[in-house]
Amino acid sequence: MVKIKSLSDQVYDYIINQIKTGKLAYGAKVNENKLIEELNISRTPIREALIQLASDNVLDNISRKGFFVKSYSDEEVDEIYSVVGILDSNAIKLAIPHLKSAHLKMMRFEVEKMAIAIKEKNYEMYTLSQEEFHSIYLEQCHNSYLIALVKDIWKKSLRTTYYSLDQEELFKTLTSVNEEHLVIIDLIEKKDIEGAGDFVYKHWSEHLI
Numbered sequence: 238m239v240k241i242k243s244l245s246d247q248v249y250d251y252i253i254n255q256i257k258t259g260k261l262a263y264g265a266k267v268n269e270n271k272l273i274e275e276l277n278i279s280r281t282p283i284r285e286a287l288i289q290l291a292s293d294n295v296l297d298n299i300s301r302k303g304f305f306v307k308s309y310s311d312e313e314v315d316e317i318y319s320v321v322g323i324l325d326s327n328a329i330k331l332a333i334p335h336l337k338s339a340h341l342k343m344m345r346f347e348v349e350k351m352a353i354a355i356k357e358k359n360y361e362m363y364t365l366s367q368e369e370f371h372s373i374y375l376e377q378c379h380n381s382y383l384i385a386l387v388k389d390i391w392k393k394s395l396r397t398t399y400y401s402l403d404q405e406e407l408f409k410t411l412t413s414v415n416e417e418h419l420v421i422i423d424l425i426e427k428k429d430i431e432g433a434g435d436f437v438y439k440h441w442s443e444h445l446i
Contacts, residue, residue: 248286258361263308322441324387330434331378344373344422351415355408
């Protein structure tokens with residue numbers, strides 16, 4: 238049965254996407270009036286979403302000032318993605334026995350979409366496709382707690398310092414990262430469980446994608 242999202246849940250997802258794609262910068266104030274105009278809804282679901290985002294540590298709720306996108310230091314980013322690397326490394330090792338040709342086909346499709354995004358310098362498209370790429374095997378690890386934990390960290394860390402690089406340097410870096418996505422697929426095809434686990438850890442912890 239498909240769960241229909243409430244208005245506040247939809248606002249929550251909208252703000253997450255705005256942060257993830259760089260439309261809301263770290264440290265920026267969330268403009269409630271602008272959200273009301275953009276989404277054409279009342280203030281109540283927006284406030285509910287903002288309060289939940291603050292509870293989830295995505296936003297900072299500063300008394301009498303409003304809601305601000307939570308900022309992370311370089312050291313915090315390193316620590317976050319080191320943890321993601323460990324968890325995702327375990328996830329892919331658990332997933333490999335369950336991954337079929339259809340999953341690999343979907344992963345290749347996301348790699349192609351990322352290549353197009355890089356060519357068109359579309360950071361939003363790249364970000365969404367890279368998340369989908371990793372989600373394909375994550376969902377097959379058959380460990381609901383691990384899946385929830387990884388996605389929760391993704392939600393809270395959202396994007397990395399790569400977004401702050403100049404455009405040429407950003408997409409040059411993402412080209413290298415996307416080439417590694419093909420290596421991950423190759424290791425899955427070879428059923429190299431340990432090799433895939435080690436490579437995914439380095440993929441996250443060294444590149445901070």
